[in-house]
Amino acid sequence: MASARPDDNGGSTALRIQLGARLRRLRRACGISREAAGWEIRGSESKISRMELGRVPFKERDVADLLALYGVGEQESSALLSLARRASAPAWWRQFGEIVPSWYLSYLGLEDAASLIRSYDTQFVPGLLQTADYARALLEREHGTATAAKIERRIELRRNRQRVLTRQDPPRFWAVLDEAVLRREIGGRDVMRAQVRALLEAAELPNVHIQISRFHRGGEVPTGFPFTILRFAEPELPDVVYVEQLTGAVYLDKPGEVERYAIAMELSCVAAEPPERTAALLGDALHEFAY
Numbered sequence: 444m445a446s447a448r449p450d451d452n453g454g455s456t457a458l459r460i461q462l463g464a465r466l467r468r469l470r471r472a473c474g475i476s477r478e479a480a481g482w483e484i485r486g487s488e489s490k491i492s493r494m495e496l497g498r499v500p501f502k503e504r505d506v507a508d509l510l511a512l513y514g515v516g517e518q519e520s521s522a523l524l525s526l527a528r529r530a531s532a533p534a535w536w537r538q539f540g541e542i543v544p545s546w547y548l549s550y551l552g553l554e555d556a557a558s559l560i561r562s563y564d565t566q567f568v569p570g571l572l573q574t575a576d577y578a579r580a581l582l583e584r585e586h587g588t589a590t591a592a593k594i595e596r597r598i599e600l601r602r603n604r605q606r607v608l609t610r611q612d613p614p615r616f617w618a619v620l621d622e623a624v625l626r627r628e629i630g631g632r633d634v635m636r637a638q639v640r641a642l643l644e645a646a647e648l649p650n651v652h653i654q655i656s657r658f659h660r661g662g663e664v665p666t667g668f669p670f671t672i673l674r675f676a677e678p679e680l681p682d683v684v685y686v687e688q689l690t691g692a693v694y695l696d697k698p699g700e701v702e703r704y705a706i707a708m709e710l711s712c713v714a715a716e717p718p719e720r721t722a723a724l725l726g727d728a729l730h731e732f733a734y
Contacts, residue, residue, distance in 0.1 A: 451516040453471050457556035458530035460497035461677045467495040483512045501527045501545045539600045542593055546692050550685055559674040562710050565621040570601050572645050577638040580630030617652045619711045625728040632732045639729045654715035655724045666707050
């Protein structure tokens, strides 16, 4: 299995590439040369080239001047300036570098930049949907020697991750959960009741879709291990498959490898109950944990 590890700057790099590609398309649509665009921002042709390739941080003033030059409307300009601020801001996940490995920081960057996140989970509720108590029970088991303070820091990290689903321009999140995820008691019945309620609330978000893969259709599921596929708005960024392991992670972005996981994800969706059935299935699980 081949692996590809993204730049540790992850999200800011991905966002710069997204913004640079948008600026390049806008410039070409107007028939403006890189030299003329560079003059507009008091720079050079090579500066425009580096910006359009996402190789340098963006100054908001430069982006605003280019958007004005390209005749971009107010609504699109506002969205692109917001993207510029996100691309240039220090990545929020850097502050957690003391508790998580660099290979996971890379994933956080990709997750933050993705426009579509597809997740197949066989054991636990995905991190983007976990309650604090559910996460704490998992973390105390996975990091038995960690101090309470470090456990709470990891929970804080997960809370910060979850903001991606409710921000102004959230990605679409499509999760397929094996039925075992709902039956495996993590942290006790009270914790599980709260977690199932949280899943019900998440499923009501317009950008979140949850499907449950039932036990009786297990033979139709094409894989027995969790994975995540991240897709980005810009074609310059290939889809990335993330497979977490005990001591690291594998990042796949070669078309043939990604395609196999995409097919597995599609088959998992077909084998699972449709999203319209999710609320009823979660209601059944909630009823079971009530006793």
